[in-house]
Amino acid sequence: xxxxxxxxxxxxxxxxxxxxxxxxxxxxxxxxxxxxxxxxxxxxxxxxxxxxxxxxxxxxxxxxxxxxxxxxxxxxxxxxxxxxxxxxxxxxxxxxxxxxx
Amino acid sequence: xxxxxxxxxxxxxxxxxxxxxxxxxxxxxxxxxxxxxxxxxxxxxxxxxxxxxxxxxxxxxxxxxxxxxxxxxxxxxxxxxxxxxxxxxxxxxxxxxxxxxxxxxxxxxxxxxxxxxxxxxxxxxxxxxxxxxxxxxxxxxxxxxxxxxxxxxxxxxxxxxxxxxxxx
Amino acid sequence: xxxxxxxxxxxxxxxxxxxxxxxxxxxxxxxxxxxxxxxxxxxxxxxxxxxxxxxxxxxxxxxxxxxxxxxxxxxxxxxxxxxxxxxxxxxxxxxxxxxxxxxxxxxxxxxxxxxxxxxxxxxxxxxxxxxxxxxxxxxxxxxxxxxxxxxxxxxxxxxxxxxxxxxxxxxxxxxxxxxxxxxxxxxxxxxxxxxxxxxxxxxxxxxxxxxxxxxxxxxxxxxxxxxxxxxxxxxxxxxxxxxxxxxxxxxxxxxxxxxxxxxxxxxxxxxxxxxxxxxxxxxxxxxxxxxxxxxxxxxxxxxxxxxxxxxxxxxxxxxxxxxxxxxxxxxxxxxxxxxxxxxxxxxxxxxxxxxxxxxxxxxxxxxxxxxxxxxxxxxxxxxxxxxxxxxxxxxxxxxxxxxxxxxxxxxxxxxxxxxxxxxxxxxxxxxxxxxxxxxxxxxxxxxxxxxxxxxxxxxxxxxxxxxxxxxxxxxxxxxxxxxxxxxxxxxxxxxxxxxxxxxxxxxxxxxxxxxxxxxxxxxxxxxxxxxxxxxxxxxxxxxxxxxxxxxxxxxxxxxxxxxxxxxxxxxxxxxxxxxxxxxxxxxxxxxxxxxxxxxxxxxxxxxxxxxxxxxxxxxxxxxxxxxxxxxxxxxxxxxxxx
Numbered sequence: 001x002x003x004x005x006x007x008x009x010x011x012x013x014x015x016x017x018x019x020x021x022x023x024x025x026x027x028x029x030x031x032x033x034x035x036x037x038x039x040x041x042x043x044x045x046x047x048x049x050x051x052x053x054x055x056x057x058x059x060x061x062x063x064x065x066x067x068x069x070x071x072x073x074x075x076x077x078x079x080x081x082x083x084x085x086x087x088x089x090x091x092x093x094x095x096x097x098x099x100x101x
Numbered sequence: 102x103x104x105x106x107x108x109x110x111x112x113x114x115x116x117x118x119x120x121x122x123x124x125x126x127x128x129x130x131x132x133x134x135x136x137x138x139x140x141x142x143x144x145x146x147x148x149x150x151x152x153x154x155x156x157x158x159x160x161x162x163x164x165x166x167x168x169x170x171x172x173x174x175x176x177x178x179x180x181x182x183x184x185x186x187x188x189x190x191x192x193x194x195x196x197x198x199x200x201x202x203x204x205x206x207x208x209x210x211x212x213x214x215x216x217x218x219x220x221x222x223x224x225x226x227x228x229x230x231x232x233x234x235x236x237x238x239x240x241x242x243x244x245x246x247x248x249x250x251x252x253x254x255x256x257x258x259x260x261x262x263x264x265x266x267x268x269x
Numbered sequence: 270x271x272x273x274x275x276x277x278x279x280x281x282x283x284x285x286x287x288x289x290x291x292x293x294x295x296x297x298x299x300x301x302x303x304x305x306x307x308x309x310x311x312x313x314x315x316x317x318x319x320x321x322x323x324x325x326x327x328x329x330x331x332x333x334x335x336x337x338x339x340x341x342x343x344x345x346x347x348x349x350x351x352x353x354x355x356x357x358x359x360x361x362x363x364x365x366x367x368x369x370x371x372x373x374x375x376x377x378x379x380x381x382x383x384x385x386x387x388x389x390x391x392x393x394x395x396x397x398x399x400x401x402x403x404x405x406x407x408x409x410x411x412x413x414x415x416x417x418x419x420x421x422x423x424x425x426x427x428x429x430x431x432x433x434x435x436x437x438x439x440x441x442x443x444x445x446x447x448x449x450x451x452x453x454x455x456x457x458x459x460x461x462x463x464x465x466x467x468x469x470x471x472x473x474x475x476x477x478x479x480x481x482x483x484x485x486x487x488x489x490x491x492x493x494x495x496x497x498x499x500x501x502x503x504x505x506x507x508x509x510x511x512x513x514x515x516x517x518x519x520x521x522x523x524x525x526x527x528x529x530x531x532x533x534x535x536x537x538x539x540x541x542x543x544x545x546x547x548x549x550x551x552x553x554x555x556x557x558x559x560x561x562x563x564x565x566x567x568x569x570x571x572x573x574x575x576x577x578x579x580x581x582x583x584x585x586x587x588x589x590x591x592x593x594x595x596x597x598x599x600x601x602x603x604x605x606x607x608x609x610x611x612x613x614x615x616x617x618x619x620x621x622x623x624x625x626x627x628x629x630x631x632x633x634x635x636x637x638x639x640x641x642x643x644x645x646x647x648x649x650x651x652x653x654x655x656x657x658x659x660x661x662x663x664x665x666x667x668x669x670x671x672x673x674x675x676x677x678x679x680x681x682x683x684x685x686x687x688x689x690x691x692x693x694x695x696x697x698x699x700x701x702x703x704x705x706x707x708x709x710x711x712x713x714x715x716x717x718x719x720x721x722x723x724x725x726x727x728x729x730x731x732x733x734x735x736x737x738x739x740x741x742x743x744x745x746x747x748x749x750x751x752x753x754x755x756x757x758x759x760x761x762x763x764x765x766x767x768x769x770x771x772x773x774x775x776x777x778x779x780x781x782x783x784x785x786x787x788x789x790x791x792x793x794x795x796x797x798x799x800x801x802x803x804x805x806x807x808x809x810x811x812x813x814x815x816x817x818x819x820x821x822x823x824x825x826x827x828x829x830x831x832x833x834x835x836x837x838x839x840x841x842x843x844x845x846x847x848x849x850x851x852x853x854x855x856x857x858x859x860x861x862x863x864x865x866x867x868x869x870x871x872x873x874x875x876x877x878x879x880x881x882x883x884x885x886x887x888x889x890x891x892x893x894x895x896x897x898x899x900x901x902x903x904x905x906x907x908x909x910x911x
Binding site: 019026068 | 151225
């Protein structure tokens with residue numbers, strides 16, 4: 001294994017930051033959700049990298065669970081988006097501010 | 102500079118470009134496709150890291166099921182709606198924060214004692230195989246495993262409840 | 270102190286105050302259900318019980334005391350105070366007066382207040398008063414005495430304003446309480462200072478016996494200050510200059526109340542207190558001088574005001590102030606047993622006077638203005654004689670009680686080492702004025718032509734037996750009580766011997782001066798007779814109804830005296846107005862603007878703060894996520910840099 005682990009960590013950080021940027025600057029709910037998936041994947045990469053570096057399977061098990069949760073979360077998120085679209089006819093988060101003070 | 106490192110850089114570049122595509126293209130369908138590609142590259146990276154089982158799961162579950170669901174929903178809701186354009190200051194602030202975050206992470210990782218923990222060691226033959234994963238999962242993590250299944254059930258019910266049409 | 274039989278009676282001490290307290294509580298709780306008559310009888314029975322017990326306790330031997338310790342009250346650091354009772358010869362005399370005359374007044378009230386709606390409440394308060402007064406004289410330490418002191422002030426307030434639907438009565442009650450409070454402030458300071466000095470010597474008790482043993486340890490200047498402060502309290506409670514102003518107004522209360530509280534008992538508490546603490550006062554000759562002169566000046570001051578008053582009770586009120594002044598003259602002269610003696614005789618004849626006046630008022634259906642009276646002798650056969658006897662007593666007519674006590678005081682004022690000629694002179698003139706105004710009142714009420722209005726005239730009646738019997742008993746006391754203190758050359762001063770162990774040998778004036786003493790006796794008699802004679806001439810012979818001759822009617826002096834030297838008005842302008850003005854400024858400006866402003870300002874500040882902070886809740890999810898990001902950056906920064 002010649003690639004130092006921290007190369008993977010840097011990559012992971014980069015992907016994570018890209019995901020964060022996507023969440024903040026896009027005004028389409030679905031794109032936002034996809035950016036969140038990006039962030040989750042970046043974290044998965046970090047875990048796998050550490051699992052490899054430590055020689056322990058625990059990291060991979062955690063990734064297993066993260067994927068499960070991510071799937072569930074994506075499902076619920078999309079269901080909410082469908083419900084919202086039915087009410088508002090738009091996917092623009094700027095249009096949804098009923099929880100304003 | 103050996104093959105492995107070169108390969109890694111190639112994959113990394115692909116990954117980053119696909120991610121950028123995800124967040125930058127207008128059309129949500131294109132965005133979804135870019136994400137699928139990114140997930141594939143991620144699976145290859147997993148393989149490089151001696152995690153074959155997880156890589157397979159990534160493709161099956163993530164790229165296969167979750168992204169398909171995304172595409173269904175994109176199609177269901179009219180994708181023709183045009184997203185308003187981004188105000189400049191927002192993009193600038195965001196870019197600044199992103200860069201700051203990156204810098205801080207780099208800073209965190211660059212301490213002298215950081216390098217120690219990161220040296221890869223060699224691993225056994227069955228590392229990352231389904232057997233190994235199963236062994237750890239069902240011995241040490243059986244309770245979270247069961248709870249995860251309950252959580253999935255709840256998610257299913259929740260999704261159905263949220264997205265159904267309320268019959269008049 | 271003999272053990273055995275008397276130790277049993279020590280435990281009985283606690284029953285003396287308990288009986289009236291129970292009576293009060295019973296009447297307060299169940300009175301309305303029991304009815305007016307039974308409530309009154311309960312009250313009378315309670316006081317009678319206390320009276321009988323007090324008689325028994327009077328058997329305490331010379332120099333001894335009965336003690337009854339109930340329970341420890343305060344134990345804090347050096348201070349150790351118990352609720353404990355002590356009956357020695359001084360308190361025995363006081364108890365006799367309080368419960369004995371108190372009992373007679375209770376019986377009298379059965380008749381006087383018989384038709385009053387609030388009779389139950391009246392008897393409850395009256396019993397409560399007896400309880401506090403008994404507590405005051407039976408206390409074995411200064412703090413418990415003060416509890417009784419305050420308690421009688423409270424009851425006085427309650428009873429002055431008894432007919433509270435008439436606002437004037439409540440104002441009078443307020444005045445009494447507030448003026449007393451001012452005196453009590455001085456009293457409390459005195460107690461504090463005394464404790465301070467005592468604790469400096471390592472003594473933490475305010476018990477009288479302990480204080481007496483250790484009083485000499487205090488520096489003389491301090492003793493003077495302490496005693497002056499304590500006397501300030503006495504001027505409030507015993508209505509001396511400058512705090513006497515509440516007593517005339519206190520006449521708004523029912524007449525038996527005036528008799529009991531404002532003649533016989535509460536107002537004498539100040540005199541009792543100085544007698545109880547005589548060991549302290551004798552260590553401060555300067556204070557004694559002050560006391561003597563304030564006493565005598567108050568005496569003559571009040572007497573002059575009484576000369577022209579038209580309300581029958583006002584005259585008696587100022588008379589009380591004046592006689593209390595006499596008692597303080599005796600205290601100032603160091604003749605403590607003489608002061609107590611005058612207290613004793615004064616209780617009899619002043620109570621008799623007040624109750625007789627009450628009888629007249631009752632018979633005239635509430636008329637109190639002497640200008641509407643006159644020629645009442647045929648209508649009030651019993652009251653006429655009791656009034657006459659009491660008036661003779663207060664004027665110092667020979668062989669009456671007042672004769673002995675007043676003469677003794679005047680003699681001590683002159684002859685005692687602490688007395689002086691000036692003191693005697695003023696006191697002597699006052700004696701003449703006293704005789705004059707008392708008989709002015711007597712002649713105006715009972716002699717001369719009747720000025721009673723027509724509709725009252727048809728209802729005039731003498732009082733029932735329940736009222737006249739106490740009157741007769743008090744009148745008898747006004748004569749007989751004096752013999753207890755007859756001077757040595759007339760048969761032995763039993764009174765002084767009785768108190769010998771308590772006060773020590775009194776201001777010894779020596780036997781060689783018997784002739785001088787007799788001379789002064791004659792002088793006193795002479796001026797009293799002159800007073801009575803002048804009153805007779807002016808009010809019976811010359812038939813001048815109510816104008817004060819010699820002083821031009823509506824003339825300047827007359828107006829000055831009738832207006833009580835305008836002291837109340839002066840107090841009002843100098844003290845009351847500024848204080849109430851300050852209070853209303855506080856209420857209208859300071860409190861709303863500053864204090865409410867501060868509180869509301871804090872609330873307003875929070876409101877403004879939240880008004881701005883809540884803009885974070887924009888409702889846009891991406892804004893919230895941005896805040897997450899910023900937070901994450903901060904944490905990262907902390908770990909990376911800090």
